[in-house]
Structures are given as structure tokens and as C-alpha cells.
Amino acid sequence: MDRAELATRLAAGYRRRGLGDVTVASLQRLSAGASAETWRFDRVVDGASRTMIVQVFTGEKQFAVALDKRTQGLVQQAAHAAGIATPRIDLVFDSEDGLGEGFVSEFVAGETLGQRIARSPELAAARAVLTAQCAEALADIHRVDLAGLPQLPDQSPAEMVARLRDTHDSFGVHLPVFELAFAWLDDQQPAARPPRLVHGDFRNGNFIVDSRGLVAVLDWEAAHLGDPLEDLGWLCLNAWRFGGIDQPVGGFGQRDELFAAYAAASGVAVDARRVRFWEVYGTLKWGVICQWFGNQFITGEVPEIERAAIGRRVAEVELDLLDLIEGVE
Amino acid sequence: MPVNxxxxxxxxxxxxxxxxxxxxxxxxxxxxxxxxxxxxxxxxLRRELALAGGLADEERTRLTALLGCEGDAAALSVALCARIRSRTLDIGAPALLAHLRQTTLGKLAIDNPRYSAYLRATGASPSRER
Incomplete structure (x- = not known):
């Protein structure tokens, strides 16, 4: 979308909702991501200025169960209302805004690059408290009242595995390690539990950190209902340890500390075997996502070199799966 | 099938x-x-040209022993997938796991020999590079 048109429509959206006579200043595009365009602007109303972030859906195909941007905004709004540290939502676009799917949220300062969060010397103090803070944030998310949420996907573990299997099969690439992982997941299937809000993509790289630790949780596009321990498994994937393989929690912490802090915050003891199921599931899911990106290059759908390169990262996932299944630490 | x-x-x-x-x-x-x-x-690609031929030969030899049939590495790998999926092969069998690990390490020797888990598996000095 054109910059001037976006500015006009944003101001109109504020006015129509009775949120004041807002001036949209310093509007600039930050990035064109995989599924969304991101902009920032200063929301000026009655002389007070606040930096805001706009995310607009760009129509690019997303992997599997990603939420549309409107639902994502509504989940983030509900999470913020429930007291979760996530940027406050100003506007969730509707058809009258003429902006497609998207939302406006408050800008929050801090570091989001996983590599720096895992390694930067300036964030050493943050890393010391980050594992416990992640556990507490997850316990808070898993307590959110489902009644305040929009309609969200609600699949059993068996359905989630079956769906991943279908996606993998659709590429026509035969990988014995992935077959082993699917068989292992079938054998280790956890019993169903009452559904909770699951963030779905809570990992190093999707939260904001400053010198005091966790500041805000981002990227709710994979939110769904399910087993809360899925989030703990996903947080431990080697893909987000940024080389710090001996620190399973995001490259900065240990599983024991995560589980203990989560149990203390949630009042529920953590079943480590169940987390292991979800870590294998998550690793396999990441592998299928890598295949999906690689396949976009192979089919010519997205003829970009980075897609080709991601296809060759599948081997990393294969080794991670073997290490998990064989218990190599 | 030595590479993805x-x-x-x-x-x-x-x-x-x-x-x-x-x-x-x-x-x-x-x-x-x-x-x-x-x-x-x-x-x-440079690593693939140097290594893939030898890796495919080793993979074929292991697969022939594991499955008891002949073929090229790619075809035998497809057969192995079918055996795992149909559970006509024990997924905890040490010979299977050893084969999968060898094959995967071969792929990573080509695709990313700096990957953290590869360095750990091959006993290279711990490194935070990837």
C-alpha cells in the first residue's frame, strides 16, 4: 500500500472509532516480511506522541494453520487485556478501514534478534532471569480465559501430527528420519487434556528483551487451543538456540529451570516426557516448514535463493530429531 | 539419497x-x-561434488544390509521409508538408528558442517558458530 493512502486511512480509522483526532506522523515501512508488511508511525493526538507499529497482511501464502491478521490482532488484544506482557493493540482493521487484514499496536523498545539475545555480552544480566520469566509468561498465557478469545483452531495431538504428515507427504520427498519421527510420535501420543490458549510460536526471536529481561511477547499468528506443554517444547528447539546447543531454552537456559519455574508459576508439575513429545513434534514441524520453503523454490512459486537455501537446512532438523529420539544431550 | x-x-x-x-x-x-x-x-556444492559419490556408495551398502535387497541409494531409501511407515522394521533397532545417523551426518558434512549438533556429534570442539 502507498504511504500517503495508509496514513489517511489510519487517521480515519482512529476518528471513526472515536479515538480522537489523530495525526499519523513519520510513517515509514520497516520490512516486508514473509506474511506481513510492517510499518511504524508516530500517533500524535492532543500534542502527545506515541510510536506505533502497523502490520498488514500482504496476501502471501502462509504455512499451515497460521491465523489471519485480524484474528491474530484479536488474540493479542485479549492477551493484553488478561495482563500478558504483549504490545497493546490500538486498532484491529475491519472492512470499513479499507486496509485489508491487519492491526496497529504500540511500539516496544528492546532487542528481538535471537542471536543477540542468546549471545550479546550486554544482555548477560537479562539471560540470567530470562528462563524464569519465559516460564512465568507462558503460565500466564495458559491461564487466559478462553471465553474472551476469538474462534481458534482446536486440534488433538493426533490431528496435529496427521496434518503435519499430510503436508510432508505432499512434497513427495522420502526422508527416513522423518518417517522415524512420525512413528515415534504415534507411539508417544499423549492423552488429551482440557484445552488452553497456546501461543504456538513462543521462541527466542519472537519476544522483546532489554537489560532487565523479557519485556513483551510478540507474534501470535500461530495461537491455538491445545496442550500448554506444546509451548515449552517449542521454546527448546535447537533451531532457536543460535549455536548455544548446551542451553536448550533459547540458547540461554536449562530445561530444569524452565520446568521448575513453570510449575511454580502455574501450580502444575511439568511432565518432562510430554514436553519431549512436543519438542519432537515441534522439531519435525520446523523440518516440514523448511521443506515447505524449499518446495516453494523448487516449484517456482517463490523463486528466491533464500528459499533454496532453507531446503538444505532440513538435514539440520534430521540430526536434531535423531538426538531427541535417542536422548543425546 | 545422500542430500536433500x-x-x-x-x-x-x-x-x-x-x-x-x-x-x-x-x-x-x-x-x-x-x-x-x-x-x-x-x-x-563444492562439498557435494567432493563427498556425495562416496556417501551414496556407503549409504547403499548399509541399506542393502539393513533391507536385504539391492538397488541404488535413492530407491533403497524410499523402501526404508515404507518399512518404517508400515512398522515392518523395529524403529528402535540399533542398526536402523546407526544407519540414519550416518546418513544424516553425511548430509550435514555437505549442507552445514558448522551446525552445532553436527559439531557435537562429530566430537569437534564446542563452538557457537553455525
Whole structure:
């Protein structure tokens, strides 16, 4: 979308909702991501200025169960209302805004690059408290009242595995390690539990950190209902340890500390075997996502070199799966 | 099947596409990002040319022993998938796991020998590089 048109429509959206006579200043595009365009602007109303972030859906195909941007905004709004540290939502676009799917949220300062969060010397103090803070944030998310949420996907573990299997099969690439992982997941299937809000993509790289630790949780596009321990498994994937393989929690912490802090915050003891199921599931899911990106290059759908390169990262996932299944630490 | 897709011809296509673009645009940040990826893919291809033939031979030998039938590595690998999926092979069998690990380490020797889990598995000195 054109910059001037976006500015006009944003101001109109504020006015129509009775949120004041807002001036949209310093509007600039930050990035064109995989599924969304991101902009920032200063929301000026009655002389007070606040930096805001706009995310607009760009129509690019997303992997599997990603939420549309409107639902994502509504989940983030509900999470913020429930007291979760996530940027406050100003506007969730509707058809009258003429902006497609998207939302406006408050800008929050801090570091989001996983590599720096895992390694930067300036964030050493943050890393010391980050594992416990992640556990507490997850316990808070898993307590959110489902009644305040929009309609969200609600699949059993068996359905989630079956769906991943279908996606993998659709590429026509035969990988014995992935077959082993699917068989292992079938054998280790956890019993169903009452559904909770699951963030779905809570990992190093999707939260904001400053010198005091966790500041805000981002990227709710994979939110769904399910087993809360899925989030703990996903947080431990080697893909987000940024080389710090001996620190399973995001490259900065240990599983024991995560589980203990989560149990203390949630009042529920953590079943480590169940987390292991979800870590294998998550690793396999990441592998299928890598295949999906690689396949976009192979089919010519997205003829970009980075897609080709991601296809060759599948081997990393294969080794991670073997290490998990064989218990190599 | 010693490596994962995209195959070497498709990787060359991607590299040629990037390097063939107008070099006057090379100062664009996006362009140097793509050039870095092209360089890393060239390194993958160099390792693949050096290693893939030998790895495929070793893989075929292991698969022949594991499955008790003949064929090339790719065909036997497809057969192995079917055996695992149909559970006509014990998924906890040490010979199976050893084969999968060897094959995967072979792929990573080509695709990313700096990967943390590869360094750990091959006993290389711990490194935070990937």
C-alpha cells in the first residue's frame, strides 16, 4: 500500500472509532516480511506522541494453520487485556478501514534478534532471569480465559501430527528420519487434556528483551487451543538456540529451570516426557516448514535463493530429531 | 539419497540468477544478502561434488544390509521409508538408528558442517558458530 493512502486511512480509522483526532506522523515501512508488511508511525493526538507499529497482511501464502491478521490482532488484544506482557493493540482493521487484514499496536523498545539475545555480552544480566520469566509468561498465557478469545483452531495431538504428515507427504520427498519421527510420535501420543490458549510460536526471536529481561511477547499468528506443554517444547528447539546447543531454552537456559519455574508459576508439575513429545513434534514441524520453503523454490512459486537455501537446512532438523529420539544431550 | 532437495542443478540455477543480476545494484543491502547466500550455496556444492559419490556408495551398502535387497541409494531409501511407515522394521533397532545417523551426518558434512549438533556429534570442539 502507498504511504500517503495508509496514513489517511489510519487517521480515519482512529476518528471513526472515536479515538480522537489523530495525526499519523513519520510513517515509514520497516520490512516486508514473509506474511506481513510492517510499518511504524508516530500517533500524535492532543500534542502527545506515541510510536506505533502497523502490520498488514500482504496476501502471501502462509504455512499451515497460521491465523489471519485480524484474528491474530484479536488474540493479542485479549492477551493484553488478561495482563500478558504483549504490545497493546490500538486498532484491529475491519472492512470499513479499507486496509485489508491487519492491526496497529504500540511500539516496544528492546532487542528481538535471537542471536543477540542468546549471545550479546550486554544482555548477560537479562539471560540470567530470562528462563524464569519465559516460564512465568507462558503460565500466564495458559491461564487466559478462553471465553474472551476469538474462534481458534482446536486440534488433538493426533490431528496435529496427521496434518503435519499430510503436508510432508505432499512434497513427495522420502526422508527416513522423518518417517522415524512420525512413528515415534504415534507411539508417544499423549492423552488429551482440557484445552488452553497456546501461543504456538513462543521462541527466542519472537519476544522483546532489554537489560532487565523479557519485556513483551510478540507474534501470535500461530495461537491455538491445545496442550500448554506444546509451548515449552517449542521454546527448546535447537533451531532457536543460535549455536548455544548446551542451553536448550533459547540458547540461554536449562530445561530444569524452565520446568521448575513453570510449575511454580502455574501450580502444575511439568511432565518432562510430554514436553519431549512436543519438542519432537515441534522439531519435525520446523523440518516440514523448511521443506515447505524449499518446495516453494523448487516449484517456482517463490523463486528466491533464500528459499533454496532453507531446503538444505532440513538435514539440520534430521540430526536434531535423531538426538531427541535417542536422548543425546 | 545422500542430500536433500533442491538438487545441485537447482542450486546452480539460484546462484546463476543472483550473480547474473545487474551488478550496479550490488550496493543494495538485499543484494549483498542474496550474494552471501549464493556464496554459501557454492560452498555446499563444492562439498557435494567432493563427498556425495562416496556417501551414496556407503549409504547403499548399509541399506542393502539393513533391507536385504539391492538397488541404488535413492530407491533403497524410499523402501526404508515404507518399512518404517508400515512398522515392518523395529524403529528402535540399533542398526536402523546407526544407519540414519550416518546418513544424516553425511548430509550435514555437505549442507552445514558448522551446525552445532553436527559439531557435537562429530566430537569437534564446542563452538557457537553455525
Amino acid at each position: 532437495p533442491p538438487d545441485r542443478l537447482r542450486l546452480l540455477d539460484a546462484i546463476i540468477e543472483v550473480l547474473g543480476q545487474d551488478r550496479s545494484a550490488a550496493a543494495e543491502p538485499m543484494d549483498s544478502y542474496k550474494a552471501r547466500i549464493a556464496l554459501s550455496l557454492l560452498a555446499i
